[in-house]
Amino acid sequence: MNFDVVVIGELNVDLLLYGKDVAPRFGQVEKLVDDATLAMGGSSAIFAHQAARLGLRVAYIGKLGADAFGAFMRNRLQEARINTSAIVVDSGVKTGLTVHLVRGADRAMLTYPGSIATLSPEEVDVAVLRSARHVHVGSYFLQKGIQRGLPLLFKRVREAGTTTSLDPGWDPEENWNSGLREVLSYTDLFLPNEQELLALARKPTLEEALERFREIPTVVVKRGASGAVACRDGSRISCSPPPVEVVDTTGAGDSFDAGFLFGLLEGYELRKALETGCLCGALSTEKSGGVESQPDLERLRLLLDQQGEGKA
Numbered sequence: 147m148n149f150d151v152v153v154i155g156e157l158n159v160d161l162l163l164y165g166k167d168v169a170p171r172f173g174q175v176e177k178l179v180d181d182a183t184l185a186m187g188g189s190s191a192i193f194a195h196q197a198a199r200l201g202l203r204v205a206y207i208g209k210l211g212a213d214a215f216g217a218f219m220r221n222r223l224q225e226a227r228i229n230t231s232a233i234v235v236d237s238g239v240k241t242g243l244t245v246h247l248v249r250g251a252d253r254a255m256l257t258y259p260g261s262i263a264t265l266s267p268e269e270v271d272v273a274v275l276r277s278a279r280h281v282h283v284g285s286y287f288l289q290k291g292i293q294r295g296l297p298l299l300f301k302r303v304r305e306a307g308t309t310t311s312l313d314p315g316w317d318p319e320e321n322w323n324s325g326l327r328e329v330l331s332y333t334d335l336f337l338p339n340e341q342e343l344l345a346l347a348r349k350p351t352l353e354e355a356l357e358r359f360r361e362i363p364t365v366v367v368k369r370g371a372s373g374a375v376a377c378r379d380g381s382r383i384s385c386s387p388p389p390v391e392v393v394d395t396t397g398a399g400d401s402f403d404a405g406f407l408f409g410l411l412e413g414y415e416l417r418k419a420l421e422t423g424c425l426c427g428a429l430s431t432e433k434s435g436g437v438e439s440q441p442d443l444e445r446l447r448l449l450l451d452q453q454g455e456g457k458a
Contacts, residue, residue, distance in 0.1 A: 148277035149229065150202040150411060154270065154292060154299075155190020156262040156285045157208040157233070158242030159215045162396065162434060168247040169254075185396075185435035186222045187244050188262075189315055190284030192397035192436040196404035196426055198226045201443045202411065205229035205274050209265040215241035216261070226437075232271040239264050251395060257318075262288050267295020275303050280411060284400065285315035286326060293325050300332035311335035313403055314342055322346050330362055335410070337403050339368040356382075366406060366420070368399045368427070376406075376420045385420045387428035388453075397436025402427030405446070418450070425449055 165179040186195060190208070198204045206228050210216035212235050219241065223230050242260035246253050262285075270292070275281055281303050283289070283296065300310050312333045314326060322345050330336060336359060340352060347355035352367065356377055359365050366376045373386040405426025409419030426441060429449075433439035441449070 148203070149205045149274070149279070151194070151197050151280050151282055151407065152205045152207060152274055152278040153190050153194045153197075154207045154265075154281065154283045154289075154296075155194065156188045156242065156288050157191055157210050157216075157219050158187045158244055158257070158260065158262060159218055160185045160187030160244050160246060160396065160436065162246040162248055162394070164248045164434070166249060168249050170247075181434070183434045184218075186219065186437050188219075188242070188285065189313065189397065189400045190282070191219065191223065192400040193282065193284055193313070193404045194223065194228050195226050195437045196401045196430070196440045197408060198228050199440050199442050200404065200408045200426075200446060202408060203229075205232060205278070207232040207265075207270055207274060209234040209236055209239070209261040209269070211235070211239045211241040211261050212237040213241055215243060232274045234265065234269050236261060236264065246396060248394065251392065253395075257288075259288060263290040265289065266291045267299065270295070270299060272299075272302075275299065275308070276306060278303070278308055280309045280311065280407065282311045282313075282403075282407065284313045284403075286312060286329070287315055287317040287319075287324060290324070297325070297328045297332060300329060304332055304334075309334045311337060311403070311407060313337040313400070314346065316342060317345070320345070322348070330359070333362055335364045335366065335407070336362045337366050337368070337406075339370070339399055343367050366423070368402055370395075373424055374402065374420060376416055378416055383417050383420060385417070385424045387424045388449075390428045390432055392431045394434045395431050396434075398427045398430050400436065401430035401440055421453065422446065422450065425453075
């Protein structure tokens, strides 16, 4: 196969504004912020970047506008050695943008979807999908254009022996439906965070919510600073992230996803794959932006070895 992972995902730039008082005031009041960063955005793109940093062969399927933000995103993906041949460039749309107002460990986000919601099933290069060991979809609720065709795409790639994963992301409309259940019937690995899982299950506790998704082969729930929980074959394990100096949590869950999937594709047993995900997620928070401090394969293996020695 040509690719280890093919990502069907959203593409947008992130503008991160940092400060103790970043909340805007209307009435033409100008306020100053402490720092600003223009970075690769989109959960799926951050996932793809981490997967490539770990040495996986990654291709990306998505849509960009024919504009400066689109060129920025495509260049950043190519710099990470991610194949962009299946990305659609459409002069009729604008590339998406998310403005992050970051105050310590908390943030507010304003997103202009732009091209994110316009990729259609007919624009997906099926030949690229067929060349993959694994297909990953991120930010399901933002990718409205692909939703109607995704169950069939997942069904076909699974029949060809390719595994699938899905990270739903937050539903801005908070309907928590949009055909997701049908897609999940063809999903091998489900990767929500805890808030998303509780909302999807419409249950108040993690235990009850997990029960609603027991038919999925592997469910991994990200719990922020509390680590993550993985469920498979009726068993459950958990891990805690290593202590790091947190600068920016943008995309930490997406780096976690990529680290966990890397572990599975490498043949790691479930616990080691989960620890790999926790490590990638934690390390990604040490610098501003979602990708600047993602570990490469050499650093990851060194730290995993050190963790293993610590348990001996």
